[in-house]
Amino acid sequence: MGNGLGVIHDIANVEAYLTVVEMKSFSKAAKALGCSQPSISARIKQIEKTLDQSVFQRRKRGLIMTEEGEALHAIMKRYQSAVDQAQVDLEKIKAKHFSFIIGATDIIYDLILPKYLQKIHKGTGTQVYLKNSTNEALIEALKNDEIDLALLETKVSAIEWHSHEWFKDEIVFFSSRPLAAEIAPQVLYDSSLLFHTKRSLIQQKIDGLFKRYEIDSRSFDIVGVNDHLSSVKEAILRSSRDLNSRQMLSWIPKKAIENELMEERLYAARMGKESIEHTFYIAYKKDRSNESAIESIMSSLMAA
Numbered sequence: 001m002g003n004g005l006g007v008i009h010d011i012a013n014v015e016a017y018l019t020v021v022e023m024k025s026f027s028k029a030a031k032a033l034g035c036s037q038p039s040i041s042a043r044i045k046q047i048e049k050t051l052d053q054s055v056f057q058r059r060k061r062g063l064i065m066t067e068e069g070e071a072l073h074a075i076m077k078r079y080q081s082a083v084d085q086a087q088v089d090l091e092k093i094k095a096k097h098f099s100f101i102i103g104a105t106d107i108i109y110d111l112i113l114p115k116y117l118q119k120i121h122k123g124t125g126t127q128v129y130l131k132n133s134t135n136e137a138l139i140e141a142l143k144n145d146e147i148d149l150a151l152l153e154t155k156v157s158a159i160e161w162h163s164h165e166w167f168k169d170e171i172v173f174f175s176s177r178p179l180a181a182e183i184a185p186q187v188l189y190d191s192s193l194l195f196h197t198k199r200s201l202i203q204q205k206i207d208g209l210f211k212r213y214e215i216d217s218r219s220f221d222i223v224g225v226n227d228h229l230s231s232v233k234e235a236i237l238r239s240s241r242d243l244n245s246r247q248m249l250s251w252i253p254k255k256a257i258e259n260e261l262m263e264e265r266l267y268a269a270r271m272g273k274e275s276i277e278h279t280f281y282i283a284y285k286k287d288r289s290n291e292s293a294i295e296s297i298m299s300s301l302m303a304a
Helices: 005-009 011-023 026-033 037-051 067-095 106-115 117-124 135-143 185-189 201-212 229-238 254-262 292-303
Strands: 056-059 062-065 100-104 128-132 149-152 161-175 192-196 221-226 248-253 267-271 276-285
Touching (some): 011 026, 026 037, 100 106, 100 135, 106 254, 135 276, 161 201, 192 229
Parallel strands (some): 100 128, 100 149, 192 248
């Protein structure tokens, strides 16, 4: 096996792999990237040779990732994000100015903020850059003036900062199959579950619900534990709708899947009559309250 770092040292490998994952086809990926299919195939073979692992399997509906391919996908997405951010930073230096930077937790960055970006850009008239991280890291970045405004899942208590409630949401159980509006604990035991990592505030609230209902999670069929809710959402969307197989189930703030619920591509439920509240916040330094960019972005976020 070769040096695994070589896989991502060549940005063309990263671009090829991410595009194949998105298109589920070598030929479609080649067309999207404006290159030949053999060149895409060669890059994927190079990746598999370097890792000594297969990263794709062929299915009737197209290519799907192996377990190793899923892990590589997560790494390459982080790498691409870092490269994109580096390009942004270089452009800011080149332009000799620093534009507005919004920091957001992963779920806000991946699943909620994109709905607001066009309105924010139109309102500010300037380039807005995005940074995603944990609540704790974003609070530290705000303190060190590395970001201008933070979108968080916890309230910031500091004299020098403003912390506004953005909106209240509800954490729901969701599946690609129809669910009753209220489900019983037995549904969890009968399903394959995708958990979030323990550091996830959403997972912590779900663990609290399990405790209140005396649900023994050790008896669950847990098929995965994921850091990113966008990956959890995508896995549920791709899961089988065959009623003869176990349904896949997880939990997410309702706003993150509101479009899919309307389109009936996903279905949501509560545990019994219990509503699990999850609140999102906007934070920035008080000494910047009167800046036009802050006022404009706050207006865009609060009005939508």
